[in-house]
Amino acid sequence: PPQAGVKDSPHSLVTPQDTYERNARAALLPAAAVPKVLPTPLQLDAGKAALALKGKPKVEAPSNLANEAALARSLFPADLPASGGPALRLSIGSVPGQTSPEAYRLTIAANGGIAIVGNSAAGVAHGLQSLRDLMPLPGTKSPTLPELTIVDAPRFGYRGFMLDVSRNFHGKETVFKWLDLMARFKLNKFHFHLTDDEGWRLEIAGLPELTDIGAVRGHAAKPGVRLQPAYGSGPDPKNPSGSGYFTRDEYKEILRYAQARHIEVIPEIEMPGHARAAVQAMESRYHRLKAAGDPDYAKYLLNDLEDRSVYNSPQLFGDNVINPGHESSYTFIEHVVGEVVKLHREAGVPLSTIHMGGDELAHGAWEKSPVSAAMMKKHNLETVVDLWDYFYDRVDGILRKHGVFMSGWEELAARQTMLDGRPKLIPNPRFPERGFSAYVWNNTTGNEDLAYRLANAGYDIVLTPVTRMYMDMAHNANPDEHGVNWGAYVELDTVHDFIPLDINKNAPEAARIGKDRLTDYGKRRVRGLQANLFVETVLDPARIDYLVMPRLVAVAERGWAADPAWARENDAAKADLLHRAAWTGFVNALGQRVLPRLDL
Ligand code: TNX
Secondary structure, eight states, X not given: OOOTTTTTOTTOOSOOOOOHHHHXXXXXXXXXXXXXXXXXXXXXXXEEEEEEOOSOOEEXXXXXXXXXXXXXXXXXXXXXXXXXXOXXXXXXXXOTTOOOTXXXXXXXXXXXXXXXXXXXXXXXXXXXXXXXXXXXXXXXXXXXXXXXXXXXXXXXXXXXXXXXXXXXXXXXXXXXXXXXXXXXXXXXEEEEEOBOSXXXXXXXXXXXXXXXXXXXXXXXXXXXXXXXXSSSOSOOTTOOTTOOOBOHHHHHHHHHHHHHTTOEEEEEOXXXXXXXXXXXXXXXXXXHHHHTTOTTTTTTOOSOXXXXXXXOOXXXXXXXXXXXXXXXXXXXXXXXXXXXXXXXXXXXXXXXXXXXXOOOOXXXXXXXOHHHHHHHHHTTOOSHHHXXXXXXXXXXXXHHHTTOEEEEEGGGTEEEEEETTEEEEEEOTTSTTSSOEEEEOOOSSSOTTHHHHHHHTTXXXXXXXXXXXXXXXXXXXXXXXXXXXXXXXXXXXXXXXXXXXXXXXXXXXXOBSOSSOOOHHHHHXXXXXXXXXXXXXXXXXXXXXXXXXXXXXXXXXHHXXXXXXXXXXXXXXXXXXXXXXXXXXXXXXXXXXXXXXXXX
C-alpha cells in the first residue's frame, strides 16, 4: 500500500491519465512472431534450422574471458545433461562494421555450434545476455536454439541506473542483484547515490562520525525543524529504519563485482545541499573534539554555527547545506575525495568520475551566514550565485588533482534567470569542455528544452528526465500504486516512447524532452540516458523490484536499440503504425521471453 501522505503530495504537476487503455492496445503475438532479444539488436538474421541442445555446451574461451566463460556456463537450463552439448566459443576479435568496444556478433549454426565474438570482453558479455533470451525454458522437451546471426552494438555509450541508498539504506546483496540485472539488460553505468540528507552510507577512514552518526536514520533532528516528511521522507527521529552503511571492504567488493560485469561505478557525494547527514556528523565531531580540548576540533566543520539563514529544501530540511565560506568545507571534501580515490585504487578499479551533486540548493541558504559573507568579500563575489561558482571551481580543482572528472546534476551546468517573467535555467558558461557531464532531470517546470540547450552549449549530457526515467514515480494514478507523483506518472509505455534525441517533431507518441532543436554538435554531446531510483518511499528490496521492473527494460531498450523507425517517419499515419508494431513487439518479448526467464 502507498505510504500515508505520499499520494496527496501538493507537488503533483501532472493530470492523471488512463494509460491502461494504451497498454492494452498491444495484441498477443504468436510465439514465432515475438522478437527474440531485448534490448532490440541492431541486426538479426534468422535462419530456418535449429541447433539441438542435447546437453550443456562445451565453453571454449581464452583466459582473459574467464568471467564471461563462467557467465556462459550459468546460462543453460539446469535440467540439460552435463555433456553432449554443442561448442560455445567466446573470443575477442573485431566485429565487422562495428567500432563500439561493446559490439558483438553472435552466431548459432545448426551444425556448427555457438560463437560469440566481441570487440572487447564487454561485447562478449552482451552477446551472452542475448543468448540468454534465446534459451529454452527449463522443462522444454527437445530443447533447441534458433539458427541465427546477430550483429549488435549500442546506440549510446552511457546507459545508466542510479540507486539511492541514502534515504533508506539498501545493502550489498541488493546492490549485487541490481548490478546483475543491469548487466542482464546491457546497462553499463551504475550511479551510486551514497550520501544525502537522511544518511551517509560510505565508511571514510579518519571520519568515523560520518557513519557512526550520519548513517543512522533520524540522526540529531534539531528542535524547530519541521518534521513533516516531504515525499515519505524527512528528518524523523522516531523512524530509525533504513540505517546502515557500506564498510570500505564492502565498497571495494561492489566495485569489483561491477567491474566483472563491465559496469562503471560513478559514486555520488551530494553537496552543497542534500548534505544534512554529513553536516550534522561534522558538527557533532566539532563539539566532541572541542570539549576534549583537541586543537583540530574545527578542521572538518561544514556549517556556520552563526548562520541565521532561514530556508527549506524541497524535502523540507532547514539545516542541510555545506557552507562554502569555511576552509574546513574544502578540507572535508579533499579528505573524502582522497579516500574514495584510494578505495578505487585498492580495489584495482579505475575511477574516472565522481558525481558531486549540486541539485536543489534551498533558496535562502548562505544568505545570512557570516562566514559566507566573509568569503564573498575576500574574493569580490557579489551574490551567492557567484559564491556557488567559486565553491564548485574549488571542488573541480580538488578532483582534477586526482585526475578525476567532476559531474553533477543540471543545476551545476545551468543558472536560474528570469525570462519573460518566468524563471528559466540557462547554460552556465563555466564547466563545459572539462569532461563534465550534466545529469538533466527537470523537465516539468518550463525547462523542457534544457538538456538540448546545455548540449548545444558544450556540455556532455546524461538524459534523466523525471517524466520518463524516474523509477520512484508511481506507475499510474491507481490509489493502490506505490510511489510518488510530483513529476509524473511513469507507465511502461511512457518509458518505451521516450525519444532520446529530437529526431522528428511530427512523430506521434514521440513526446520528447525538448522543444529546442539539437544542433549536430549538441547531438554528439548527448552521452546517453539513465534511470534514477530515489528511495524515500522504498524501505524494502521488494519495493525496488516493483518500481524498477519492468520499466528498466524499457530504459535499456531506449539506451541500446537504434533510433526507432517510428520516430523518424514524417507521415503521421505511418509513424503510428510503426509505433504500434514496435510497442506490440516490445511487450510481447517482455512478457513471453524476458520475464519468464527472470528470477527476481
Ligand atoms: C528530487 S531530481 C531529487 C531527489 C529526490 C527526488 C524524489 C534530483 C536530482 N533530486 O533528491 O529524491 O526528487 O523524486
